[in-house]
Each structure stands twice: as C-alpha cells, then as structure tokens.
Amino acid sequence: MxxxxxxxxxxxxxxxxxxxxxxxxxxxxxxxxxxPPADLSARVVRRLSTTPAHRGWRWRPLWLAAxxxxxxxxxxxxxxxxxxxxxxxxxxxxxxxxxxxxxxxVAKPLWHLWxxxxxxxxxxxxxxxxxxxxxxxxxxxxxxxxxxx
Amino acid sequence: MSDPPSDELDLVNRACAxxxxxxxxxxxxYTGILYNQAYRMLGDAFEAEDAVQEVxxxxxxxxQSYDPSRRLVTWLLTIGSNYCIDRLRRRRFNWLTLEDVAxxxxxxxxxxxxxxxxxxxxxxVQRALQRLPESYRGVTVxxxxxxxxxxxxxxxxxxxxxxxKTRLHRARKMLQEALAAEEEVWNTEGMAS
Numbered sequence: 542m543x544x545x546x547x548x549x550x551x552x553x554x555x556x557x558x559x560x561x562x563x564x565x566x567x568x569x570x571x572x573x574x575x576x577p578p579a580d581l582s583a584r585v586v587r588r589l590s591t592t593p594a595h596r597g598w599r600w601r602p603l604w605l606a607a608x609x610x611x612x613x614x615x616x617x618x619x620x621x622x623x624x625x626x627x628x629x630x631x632x633x634x635x636x637x638x639x640x641x642x643x644x645x646x647v648a649k650p651l652w653h654l655w656x657x658x659x660x661x662x663x664x665x666x667x668x669x670x671x672x673x674x675x676x677x678x679x680x681x682x683x684x685x686x687x688x689x690x
Numbered sequence: 691m692s693d694p695p696s697d698e699l700d701l702v703n704r705a706c707a708x709x710x711x712x713x714x715x716x717x718x719x720y721t722g723i724l725y726n727q728a729y730r731m732l733g734d735a736f737e738a739e740d741a742v743q744e745v746x747x748x749x750x751x752x753x754q755s756y757d758p759s760r761r762l763v764t765w766l767l768t769i770g771s772n773y774c775i776d777r778l779r780r781r782r783f784n785w786l787t788l789e790d791v792a793x794x795x796x797x798x799x800x801x802x803x804x805x806x807x808x809x810x811x812x813x814x815v816q817r818a819l820q821r822l823p824e825s826y827r828g829v830t831v832x833x834x835x836x837x838x839x840x841x842x843x844x845x846x847x848x849x850x851x852x853x854x855k856t857r858l859h860r861a862r863k864m865l866q867e868a869l870a871a872e873e874e875v876w877n878t879e880g881m882a883s
Contacts, residue, residue: 569869576725585721
C-alpha cells in the first residue's frame with residue numbers, strides 16, 4: 542500500500558502499516574527476543590564487582606587543573622618575575638613557596654619551547670583539525686548501509 | 691510514557707548505596723533486553739555480549755545521573771543505543787576479513803547453521819535488519835522487538851515523535867524490500883534443493 546509523504550499518515554493508516562509490518566515479521570517467525578547466554582548475567586555481575594567505580598574520576602579535576610597551573614605560573618614567570626608566584630606562599634626558599642618556585646621554573650622552559658615552535662604547532666593543529674573534519678564529514682556521517690553495500 | 695515501577699527506584703537507590711544484591715537484580719532483570727538490542731543492532735552474538743557488559747558498566751558508573759521519572763529500562767536502552775551506534779561507527783575503520791564480508795551479504799548457499807528452518811528464518815530477518823542504516827535499525831528494533839511507544843523511542847534516541855514516525859515509515863519500506871530479497875533467495879534455495 543502506498544501512502545502520502547513520510548510522517549503524514551492518519552492514525553488509521555499508521556495502525557494498518559504497523560499491522561502489515563508485524564504480520565510480515567510474524568511470517569518470518571519474528572519478533573522474538575534473542576536469548577543471551579545463560580551465564581551472561583553472572584559474568585556481568587562478576588565484572589562489575591571487580592571494576593572499581595569512579596576510579597580515576599576522583600582525581601580528574603586535578604589533572605585538568607595541572608596544565609592550567611603550569612600555564613599561569615609560566616606566563617607570570619616569563620612576563621613578570623619567577624619569584625612572584627612563590628612569594629605569595631611565603632619565602633621562596635622554604636616550604637610551599639619553594640615548591641611553587643620549582644613549578645614556575647619548570648613552566649618557563651615549557652613556554653619557551655612552545656613559543657619557539659608556535660608556527661609549527663599551529664600548522665600541525667590546523668592540519669589535524671582539517672583532517673578530523675574531513676574524516677567526520679566523509680566517513681562518519683555516511684549512512685552505514687552505503688558503506689557496506 | 692508509563693511511570694517506572696516503584697521497586698525500580700528502590701533498586702536504584704540501593705545500588706547507588708553500594709548494595710551488590712540490588713546491582714545483581716538489575717543486571718539479571720535487564721540483561722535479556724539489552725542483549726537483544728545489541729544483537730539486533732550489531733548483528734553479532736559475541737559483540738552483543740561485550741556490549742551488554744559495557745552498557746552495565748557505564749550505567750552503574752553513572753547511576754547517580756539516572757532520572758527517576760523515567761523507566762530504568764528506557765534509560766538502559768538509551769545507553770545501549772549510544773554504545774551500539776559508537777561501535778558501528780568504529781567498525782567502519784576496522785579491516786574486514788572475508789568472513790565478516792560474508793556475514794553482511796545474503797547467503798546463497800545453505801550452510802549447516804541454516805539447516806533448521808526456524809533458525810534460518812531468524813538469520814534472514816537478522817540480515818535484513820543489518821541492511822538498514824543504523825538510525826533506521828535502532829527505531830525498528832525498539833518498536834517491533836521491544837514494543838516501545840513512539841514517545842519512548844524518541845526519548846531513548848533523542849528524537850521528536852515526528853522524526854521517529856518518519857524513520858519508522860522509511861525503515862518499514864526498507865525492511866519489506868530486504869525481506870522480499872531474502873524471500874527470493876529463500877525460494878531459489880528451496881527450488882534448488
């Protein structure tokens with residue numbers, strides 16, 4: 542049976558095509574639920590009990606904050622003074638100030654490295670984004686059936 | 691959309707509190723449904739088993755974000771649907787073996803697994819399903835195998851009811867054509883044997 546445009550079926554037509562499809566499937570002995578292996582639930586439960594929940598997530602904010610700290614301390618160290626951030630935490634020669642000074646001194650060469658190769662970095666990033674975009678448009682967005690047939 | 695059963699919320703709360711028996715009950719109750727969804731979507735029993743394990747892992751990892759106004763099964767099917775679509779997309783970049791290709795093509799020779807009429811019919815439907823694009827396959831499986839309403843399918847796949855109807859409309863036509871092709875192969879085999 543032919544109907545009008547997609548999604549414009551009346552309730553009666555919809556009920557009819559639904560019944561037709563169910564009858565067609567019934568002719569093929571479907572729909573039937575595929576039975577999972579008998580031990581699948583037990584395997585899932587075992588795996589759940591051996592996989593620690595939320596592991597890694599607890600420390601994730603720290604990993605996200607670390608580059609930001611390096612970025613800020615590096616910029617401060619390069620543009621103003623290496624001792625500046627450390628002096629906020631007391632004497633740069635002792636205690637927490639010493640650690641902050643250490644991080645600032647680590648961040649500065651990283652910034653130098655980045656600035657030295659900024660052109661290449663940007664070019665690489667541009668190529669990477671472009672390739673990713675092409676990959677997405679040409680392959681991921683294509684309907685599966687077109688790929689397989 | 692129907693309200694979630696009252697014991698579901700209790701189960702989820704207990705599972706969130708770390709009750710292992712509540713987790714086990716949820717797993718036992720929904721393994722079959724998730725396995726069926728994954729099997730119909732991915733078309734492979736081993737991949738479906740992996741999918742079920744992964745879906746439950748993801749579900750329990752994010753159980754705190756479960757919205758109690760939804761049925762647990764629709765929430766789990768949402769995770770299952772996303773996982774299957776991700777997996778189908780990743781599959782495109784894997785090298786195919788000749789066996790993989792053979793799986794996707796309609797069989798022209800009766801193998802030993804097709805000896806039983808019922809199982810051969812099921813395989814034919816399974817092959818017909820695999821020919822549908824993933825977005826159409828998803829709505830078809832949820833509608834006809836899980837008997838969900840358009841509203842529920844829309845909630846699971848993040849679509850409007852109109853889009854669900856449109857996709858189902860096209861999917862029905864494609865499924866009819868695919869099954870007609872299967873029937874042709876079926877009849878040819880019948881005459882040949």
